[in-house]
Structure formats: structure tokens, C-alpha cells
């Protein structure tokens with residue numbers, strides 16, 4: 001027979017564990033409710049209010065938990081109206097820019113899309129919600145590996161992450177219906193132009209560090225036609241030595 005005080009203590013401990021589990025579960029639900037609210041507000045105030053209309057882009061931005069794509073120390077700022085550091089001197093783009101670039105790309109359900117500059121993997125996840133398949137390239141191994149791990153954990157089976165120089169594109173899977181670069185180049189890389197399908201769209205920031213424009217091209221008769229430009233500021237596209245293209 002057990003000692004009465006042991007019985008008393010075990011009951012107490014049991015009660016304590018139960019209380020702890022209930023409160024931690026509650027606070028987790030509360031936290032996810034808070035981030036859901038912040039995300040809806042982000043989409044309404046920063047994205048829809050600025051003129052993004054594509055329903056599929058809006059739906060994807062409302063669904064994807066952006067806070068999972070930023071380092072723990074920045075999670076409370078994940079739904080704010082600016083870019084955030086993600087390591088290796090790189091940034092996750094401002095939410096509005098992600099929405100704008102995705103809308104400019106005019107992604108379709110059947111599209112195969114190439115992204116240059118995986119970074120956190122957030123833009124790739126948005127594209128994967130809308131398109132058939134996403135191929136994304138990151139030059140920093142640590143970022144690419146981390147993004148791949150997160151995207152796999154989130155269950156994305158239609159995203160392939162490659163570590164390497166996106167300036168060369170991904171010839172094995174070309175042609176692409178859409179190509180999006182999230183790092184700026186002073187010119188359009190030839191491989192990117194060649195790997196875009198006829199009728200495909202290319203969205204790319206072009207220019208020097210402090211003077212860039214986001215350009216939308218459509219490939220018609222095997223030539224890139226400039227359709228739209230928006231002033232922006234992105235990190236540069238670099239080679240393996242870290243020099244800008």
C-alpha cells in the first residue's frame with residue numbers, strides 16, 4: 001500500500017501537469033488566432049488596399065503563415081509592412097512586393113514556374129498554392145537547405161529547391177511558363193530568357209543597387225516584350241564569389 005502523502009503528491013503533480021497542458025494548449029490556440037488576425041489585416045491593409053486584385057494571390061497570402069518563414073526573433077514583426085532579415089545578409093521581401101510580383105506573373109493552375117532567389121521559401125510557397133509546380137534556386141546553401149526543410153515540413157510536394165547560381169536558370173526543367181527573380185540584376189540573364197516558354201511571363205528587378213525597376217516581360221515570337229515597370233529595391237543577384245551581376 002502506498003503512503004498517503006505520496007498519493008497526495010502524485011495527485012498534485014497530476015493536477016499540475018493537466019493545468020500546464022491546458023494553459024499551454026490554450027495559449028497556442030490564442031497565438032495562432034492572433035497571427036491569423038494579423039495576417040488577414042496584412043492582406044486587407046497592405047495588399048488589397050494598394051490595388052492587388054487577383055483572388056488566388058489574396059487567398060494564398062491569407063493562408064500562408066508568414067511568421068514560420070522568418071527567424072524566431074522577428075516572428076512578432078512577420079505581418080508588418082517591411083522586409084525582414086533572414087540570415088546571410090538577405091531579406092524576405094515586404095508582403096506587398098510578394099503579392100505584387102505574384103500578380104504581375106499572372107500564374108495559372110497548370111503553370112510550371114521558376115524562382116531565382118528562394119531566400120526563406122515564402123514566395124515559393126505562395127506560388128505553389130496557385131501553380132502546378134515551382135522550381136526555386138538559392139545561392140546560399142544555408143538558406144536553401146532551411147527553406148527546403150520548412151517547405152517539406154509544411155507538406156509542399158510541388159516545390160523543388162536547388163542550391164546554386166540562378167543566373168544559369170534550371171535547364172533540365174525548362175521551358176517555364178513563368179520566371180520570377182527576387183534578386184536584382186543589371187541585365188536579363190540570357191539563360192533566363194532562353195528558358196522562358198513562348199507566351200511565358202518574366203518578372204525581374206533590373207538595375208543597380210539604388211536604382212532598380214521591377215519589369216514584366218512576356219515572350220512573344222521568341223522575343224521578350226516589356227509590358228510593365230514598377231520602381232523597387234531588391235538585394236543584388238550575385239555569383240558564387242559574391243560579386244553582383
Ligand code: SAH
Nearest residue numbers: 092117119120122123139166182183237238
Ligand atoms: N523570395 C525570397 C526573397 C529572398 S531575397 C523570399 O520569399 O524570402 C533574394 C534571395 O536571392 C536571397 O536569398 C539571395 O541569397 C538570393 N540570390 C542572390 N543571387 C542569387 C543567384 N545568383 N542565384 C540564386 N539566388 C540568388
